[in-house]
Amino acid sequence: MDTALVLEKSSEQSLEQAAPQLTSENSIDIQELSIVIVANELSAALLNPEFFVFSGIVPREWQLARNSVTSQQVTQLVFQNGISLLVEPGKISFSESINGKAQEDIAIARMAAKFVETMPKVDYQAIGINPKRIVTFQDQADGARKYLLETLLSPGEWQQFGREPMQASLNLSYLLDDCRFQLSIHPTQLRLSDDSQISGLLFSGNFHYELSVVEIDDRSKLIAQALSNWYGLLEAYRSLLKTKFQIIV
DSSP states (O other): OHHHHHHOOTTTOHHHHHHOOOOOOOEEEEEEEEEEEEEETTOOTTSSSSHHHHTSSSSTOOOOOOEEESSSSOEEEEBBBBBBEEEETTTEEEEEEEETTGGOOHHHHHHHHHHHHHTTTTEEEEEEEEEEEEEEEOTTHHHHHHIIIIIOOOOOOOOOOOOSOOOOOOOEEEOSSSSEEEEEEEEEEETTSSEEEEEEEEEEEEEEEETTOOOOOHHHHHHHHHHHHHHHHHHHHHHHHHHHHHHOO
C-alpha cells in the first residue's frame, strides 16, 4: 500500500481531530524491542547455551525463566529479566521487554554487538532492529477497528461489503537515509488475568539493513554501525507514533 494514500488525508479530518481516544489512565502499554541477524550457516548445534555464556554474550548470573530449548534446529533461552534469545537455521534473534526501562538498562543491542564481535567472519545477510508497541483502547470495545477504518483510512462505500464489518490492517514502507523502515499496524485483543479482553493495536516496526549487497569484509562493520544507533532508531519509531499517529501513552 502506498504510504501517501494512508497518511496524506484532507485538512478537513486530521488524525488528531478524528482519532478515537488512544490514552487513558488505565491504558495498558506493552513495548518490546528485538534485533534479528540473518546469516548463512548459523546453526543451533554450534550456538548452544554454553557458547553464549562462555563468550560473554550472556552474563553468568542471569537466571532462566524456564528450561532452555536445545536441538539441532533451535536454541531458545528465556531469562527472568525479560530478555530472550532464539537461534534458528540462518537467523538469531534477541528480544527484550522495554517497558519503563532507561536506555542504559536495555541490554540486547550490547548482546548482539558482542555476538558479531565474537563471530566476525560469518556470512551476514541482513539485520533488523524491530520495535513493537501494543496500545489499548480500554474503554472502547471496537476502538482498534474504528481507529483503522475511520482515522487511518478514508471512509467510503468500499468498506461496506460482506456479511460482517470489514477488518483491516496496514503495511507501510518508508525509505530512510541508510535503511528501509516497515511499519505494520494490526488490531489485537489482550486477555487479562480476570479473563476479560480489551481492544488494542499492535504497531510492529522493522528497520531493515540489507547486507547481501555489501562486500563481505565490510558487513560486520555495518552491523556495528546500525547497532550503535539502536536508540536513535527506537526514538524515531516513538516519534513517528506520537507525531503522525497520535500515540501518546
